[in-house]
Amino acid sequence: MESKTVTQAELQGIVNxxxxxGARLITIAGVDTGENIEVLYFFHTGIGQTDNYRIIxxxxxxxEEIMSITPLIxxxxxxxxxxxxxxxVKVRDIPGRFFxxxxxxxxxxxxxxxxxxxxEAKQ
Amino acid sequence: MRSTIQFGPQHPVWIxxxxxxxxxxxxxxKDADLEAGYVHKGLEKKFEWxxxxxxxxxxxxxxxxxxxxxxxxCLATEGTMNLEIPRRAQxxxxxxxELERLHSHFLAIGLTLESIGFExxxxxxxxxxEAVLDVFERTTGNRILHGINIVGGVTRNxxxxxxxxxxxxxxxxxKRAHDxxxxxxxxxxxxxxxxxxxxxxxxxxxxxxxxxxxxRGSNVPYxxxxxxxxxxxREVKVTPIVETGGDCWARSxxxxxxxxxxxxxxxxxxxxxxxxxxxxxxxxxxxxxxxSFARVEPPRGxxxxxxxxxxxxxxxxxxxxxxxxxxxxxxxxxxxxSHLADVGLITITFDPCIGCFDR
Numbered sequence: 023m024e025s026k027t028v029t030q031a032e033l034q035g036i037v038n039x040x041x042x043x044g045a046r047l048i049t050i051a052g053v054d055t056g057e058n059i060e061v062l063y064f065f066h067t068g069i070g071q072t073d074n075y076r077i078i079x080x081x082x083x084x085x086e087e088i089m090s091i092t093p094l095i096x097x098x099x100x101x102x103x104x105x106x107x108x109x110x111v112k113v114r115d116i117p118g119r120f121f122x123x124x125x126x127x128x129x130x131x132x133x134x135x136x137x138x139x140x141x142e143a144k145q
Numbered sequence: 146m147r148s149t150i151q152f153g154p155q156h157p158v159w160i161x162x163x164x165x166x167x168x169x170x171x172x173x174x175k176d177a178d179l180e181a182g183y184v185h186k187g188l189e190k191k192f193e194w195x196x197x198x199x200x201x202x203x204x205x206x207x208x209x210x211x212x213x214x215x216x217x218x219c220l221a222t223e224g225t226m227n228l229e230i231p232r233r234a235q236x237x238x239x240x241x242x243e244l245e246r247l248h249s250h251f252l253a254i255g256l257t258l259e260s261i262g263f264e265x266x267x268x269x270x271x272x273x274x275e276a277v278l279d280v281f282e283r284t285t286g287n288r289i290l291h292g293i294n295i296v297g298g299v300t301r302n303x304x305x306x307x308x309x310x311x312x313x314x315x316x317x318x319x320k321r322a323h324d325x326x327x328x329x330x331x332x333x334x335x336x337x338x339x340x341x342x343x344x345x346x347x348x349x350x351x352x353x354x355x356x357x358x359x360x361r362g363s364n365v366p367y368x369x370x371x372x373x374x375x376x377x378x379r380e381v382k383v384t385p386i387v388e389t390g391g392d393c394w395a396r397s398x399x400x401x402x403x404x405x406x407x408x409x410x411x412x413x414x415x416x417x418x419x420x421x422x423x424x425x426x427x428x429x430x431x432x433x434x435x436x437s438f439a440r441v442e443p444p445r446g447x448x449x450x451x452x453x454x455x456x457x458x459x460x461x462x463x464x465x466x467x468x469x470x471x472x473x474x475x476x477x478x479x480x481x482x483s484h485l486a487d488v489g490l491i492t493i494t495f496d497p498c499i500g501c502f503d504r
Contacts, residue, residue, distance in 0.1 A: 023436045047354045049466035051451045069372050097354030099474050121182035121503055
């Protein structure tokens with residue numbers, strides 16, 4: 023699967039461009055890789071063609087925030103809510119609750135892997 | 146005076162729980178909130194296990210589109226292993242997919258008619274659906290959860306005798322579908338009850354990225370079998386069936402017309418089995434590694450599976466985007482401004498599967 027890694031600011035421009043070209047949002051998927059949360063955006067751009075974009079969000083103890091694409095593509099609303107409630111990544115101007123009860127917090131988020139202790143430099 | 150009505154989570158028009166909080170002004174819905182999650186099973190987390198058990202699990206996401214779920218999961222997982230399945234397995238999978246579309250559309254048409262008071266037609270639809278389930282029982286041993294898909298192929302063959310039986314079934318079900326179509330098209334009452342109700346404009350359908358008969362009923366010719374062909378749809382060409390009305394009638398007529406399309410596709414597929422080697426399964430020499438995704442076209446619209454492997458038997462991540470998940474945002478704008486009596490009809494023409502929606 024090919025995907026292009028972009029920044030959040032770049033993504034807004036890309037989504038705007040895709041919308042004008044008549045592309046359809048397939049979905050948004052989150053993946054917890056341990057140290058980062060990757061957010062994947064899948065677009066159908068033509069017969070047999072998809073454009074996939076990835077933004078990498080470094081973990082900041084649950085204080086991560088990304089920009090929403092719902093104002094550009096209203097169909098992203100549920101996917102962005104689900105991303106937020108499953109991974110604990112806040113999506114700006116999105117409630118962040120759709121499927122889960124408020125007592126359930128980021129069930130797909132994984133702990134940050136512990137770093138190996140650094141050896142003290144010999145004096 | 147405004148009042149609030151709780152529509153669901155337990156409502157006779159839906160089989161599964163979904164809640165609509167309706168703000169009413171007399172008989173007119175002024176605002177609506179959609180609340181889901183009552184049957185959330187946390188299945189995406191459960192998929193982080195042995196990929197060989199994934200097809201079994203994916204069938205449990207939805208009891209109507211079981212074959213589509215397991216096929217989509219297998220296609221995505223096979224993508225992470227660069228595994229090509231034998232041609233015969235591809236044909237069998239595709240036949241099963243089209244049979245599944247038949248039984249799901251009979252179900253959806255029946256439930257739509259029941260919601261406007263036609264219980265007799267609902268029973269006729271279910272009688273026809275039973276005939277499809279009988280074919281499933283004969284070919285797979287199971288009526289609902291077929292259990293024939295595995296990563297790498299299928300576990301059950303369709304021999305010449307069964308092929309002939311399926312062809313005979315096509316003749317029979319075509320007559321039944323034709324009778325049903327005539328009953329619906331010639332009914333003044335059904336037409337009056339459904340035309341102009343719950344209209345989704347083409348622009349709204351494109352903005353919300355809705356899928357399946359909901360999109361095609363609003364003149365959006367989006368069908369994964371045509372737009373991203375998979376399995377035998379690369380050879381058997383599918384032209385999306387569209388209606389321009391965007392109302393409950395258009396969505397239902399798309400389903401009725403797709404019954405004949407599915408029968409036609411099955412008729413093209415069964416003869417392809419003749420002369421195709423009896424290989425049903427390709428064994429992979431590698432474990433799932435990297436990322437892949439697959440899309441299929443279930444009866445309700447595009448289904449998407451994203452699979453990420455980590456070079457072990459256990460998968461790292463599986464994301465499922467179901468048809469109702471894509472169509473969910475379209476429910477609220479259609480309900481706003483409608484009569485309370487139409488809320489059930491509008492939602493049922495989305496053919497909602499809440500088990501799929503929540504996963």
